[in-house]
Amino acid sequence: xxxxxxxxDQVNVAEGNPLTVxxxxxxxxxxxxxWYVQYxxxxxxxxxxxxxxxxxxxxxxxxEAEFNKSQTSFHLxxxxxxxxxxxxxxxxxxxPILTGGGNKLTFGxxxxxxxxx
Amino acid sequence: xxxxxxSPTHLxxxxxxxxxxxxxxxxxxxxxxxxxxxxxxxxQFIFQYYEKEERGRGNFPDRFSARQFPNxxxxxxxxxxxxxxxxxxxxxxxxxxxxxxxxxxxxGSWLTVV
Numbered sequence: 001x002x003x004x005x006x007x008x009d010q011v012n013v014a015e016g017n018p019l020t021v022x023x024x025x026x027x028x029x030x031x032x033x034x035w036y037v038q039y040x041x042x043x044x045x046x047x048x049x050x051x052x053x054x055x056x057x058x059x060x061x062x063x064e065a066e067f068n069k070s071q072t073s074f075h076l077x078x079x080x081x082x083x084x085x086x087x088x089x090x091x092x093x094x095x096p097i098l099t100g101g102g103n104k105l106t107f108g109x110x111x112x113x114x115x116x117x
Numbered sequence: 118x119x120x121x122x123x124s125p126t127h128l129x130x131x132x133x134x135x136x137x138x139x140x141x142x143x144x145x146x147x148x149x150x151x152x153x154x155x156x157x158x159x160x161q162f163i164f165q166y167y168e169k170e171e172r173g174r175g176n177f178p179d180r181f182s183a184r185q186f187p188n189x190x191x192x193x194x195x196x197x198x199x200x201x202x203x204x205x206x207x208x209x210x211x212x213x214x215x216x217x218x219x220x221x222x223x224x225g226s227w228l229t230v231v
Contacts, residue, residue: 004159032217043121043207044160044222051217090159094217103148103214104173107159 002027002095006108013081013115021076021111023091032094033074034105035065039087047089050074061085081115088112119144121223123208129229130198138193138226142210148172149191150220151183152207160207166191167214195228203230 003026013019025031032051036044048059055067065076074091089112092105122141130136142149148167152160162175166185180196189210195202205225211218 034220036222041227043224044209046219046221049217049219092159103211103218103220104150104162104165104175105152105160105220106162109159 002031002093002106004091004093004106004108006089006091006111008111009109010112010114013113015083015115015117016080019078019081019085019113019115021089021091021113023074023076023108024072025074025091025093026072027093027095029095031074033065033067034092034094035059035063035074035076036090036092037087038090038110044090047076081113083115083117086113086115121208121210121221123206123223123226125226126224127227127229129231131231132198132200134198135194135196136198136228138195138206138208138228140191140193140208140210140223142189142191142208143221146210146212146221147189148211148214148218149185149189150209150211151191151193152209152222153177154205154207154225156204163193165214172214198230200230203228 005024034049035047050057050067058064088110091108150165151163154160164183165173169185183193185191207225208223209220211220
C-alpha cells in the first residue's frame, strides 16, 4: 500500500529565510508526487508535481520540490519565505502501478507552516 | 475558467439523516473524485468516477455512495449520518484517471452532524 509521511506537524521560519517542508513516501513502483496548500477554511490548492524527469520541480508562488529516489523523499522548498506562505501543506502520492485504474491520492497528515516577521 | 465547484458550502444535519453533496468538475475534465477531510487530518479518498463508472473506492462503509452524470458532474450521498461523518468533503477533478494528470480540488462542503 502507498503511504506518505510528513514528520513535522509545524515548521516555523522567519520571513526572508529559506524554508523546507519534509515529505517521505512509500509506493511499490515509481511514484507520482504532489504538493498542495490549504489556507484556513479553504480547499486544497495545487502547488507542484513530480511525474518523471528532472528531480527539481518548480511550481506556483516560487515553491519548488526535490525528488530523491534513494531517500524516497520529496521535500518542498522556497528560497525566501513570505508571511503569506503561512498555511497547511500536504504531500500526496499516487502509485501508478495500482490495478484497476483510478488516480487515488494518498495524503500525509499535513505540516503547518508559520512564517513570522 | 471556473474551477471545481461544490454545493452546498456549509450544512448541518442531525444523526440518522441523509445528505447529498454536489460537484461540478472543471470544464473538459471527465474524472471526479471525492475525499473526506476530518479536522486535523489529511484528506482520505472515498470514490473516483470516470465516464460515469466507479473506478476506485476507499475504505468507507456502504452508507457512502456516489454517482456521476452524463455532464460529468457528481453527487456524494451519505445515509444514516453519524457524528463522525462531520468533516470537510472535497471534490476533485482531473482530465483522465491514469497518468500523472493534475488533480484539482474544490473549496469543499463543510458537513456538521449534530
